Amino acid sequence: MNHINFAIRTVSLLIILVALGQYQNIALARAAEAEARELQIEEVEAYNASVLAQMSAESEAAEDNSLYVDGTYEGSGTGFGGEINVSVTIAEGKLTAIDVLNADGEDPAYYDQAVAVIDEMLKAQSSEVDTVSGATFSSTGLIEATADALGKAEK
């Protein structure tokens, strides 16, 4: 009698965990499918691009439409518990790296989440990305610092 309550709770927890596991199986299968499709699309696009490049190679000189001047630039922003400093690298007009120089004021559990914006910014080639939910302040600091550095890199 005494442990009925405990038993009910244990069973409920197990049901939740099993449900999450089932969900995970389905989600993983779906993600694999989506990835395969994306790979196909990428292949086709790469092929198209190479054909186009061949066609236009002689007639047009590669247009330099980059916004940034090559080099390394430092910038700073305000994170959760203090200043965050980053250094960004521009190579061949592209944003190729964002290195964090200092983020001492951030709580580790939150900072681990916030660093996801670095990949986002590299992908977007810009500092205009969304903050990470749950780690708003740390990710805002990283975004601010990168924006600051990119500002210095602009032509």
Added chain:
Amino acid sequence: MAENKKEQKKPLTAAEKRRKAQKQKTWLRAGIQFIFFLSMPGAFVAGFSGIKHLFQWIGAGEPLHVDSFVLALIGLCAFTILFGRFFCGYVCAFGGLGDGVFWLSGVVQKKLLHRKKQYQLPEKLVRPCQMIKYVILFAIVLLCTLGLYGNLSGTSPWDVFSRLTALKLPAAGYGIGIVLMILIVAGMAIQPRFFCQFLCPMGAVFSLLPILPFAQLKRNSEQCISGCSACEKRCPVNLKLEEASLRNGECIACEVCTDTCPRSNISRWDLALTKNFWLAALVKAILFFMMGICLGFCRFL
């Protein structure tokens, strides 16, 4: 007259001893709470963010993965299943804030307003109010799953609190969050653990967990002095402390009842084993601290 006094001396010293132990224990708990308040004020938000992330992924149809917040959630839940809600009673910064505000409110009411008894919400109101936190948990989980949680930015009193623990003013756009935070602090002044028992969604998760039976406090009711309800009166979450209520998950493991009982009828394996509340509490605090460092809760390491 002289003989009378002599006779009364013995029971008095026993009561005094108990009161002294009570005071020591209150200070011990306050000290542990203070250390965790300074070093790990973000632990409860990190854990709850784990729940939010899980349901946001489910809502978006993405596969789940273990990031630092989910890891924090797993750690907090595992610790609670093993040791009861020690996290709530001794570690959580928001709980510590609640205890501090209620204590301060008591000092003000007694010393400045000369009230004999500190005001508390009537018991009839407390029970139904404890259900609010489940509604809040459900609402947040629903919003996360539907992908609408982002619309709530600026309303979280936890964000405002976390800014304050970093000695920074809340950012602009946190108007609603600031108002809620002020209301919560006001509530903390009129009811012990106001936030924890009525509103905390992480507390709702903890009170649904299957806490191991031996990790829960036990009251040996058979040996109780008939009519005594000292433990009930001092329980911050208004438990009746009979078998059923100690198992309903609301107990925050603050252990106030254990040193209130004139017969020491309320105990648990670790308290019984060590016969020493210092050791039992300190061992758990150190265990949690080590786990907290691994989970990235600590602000200084």
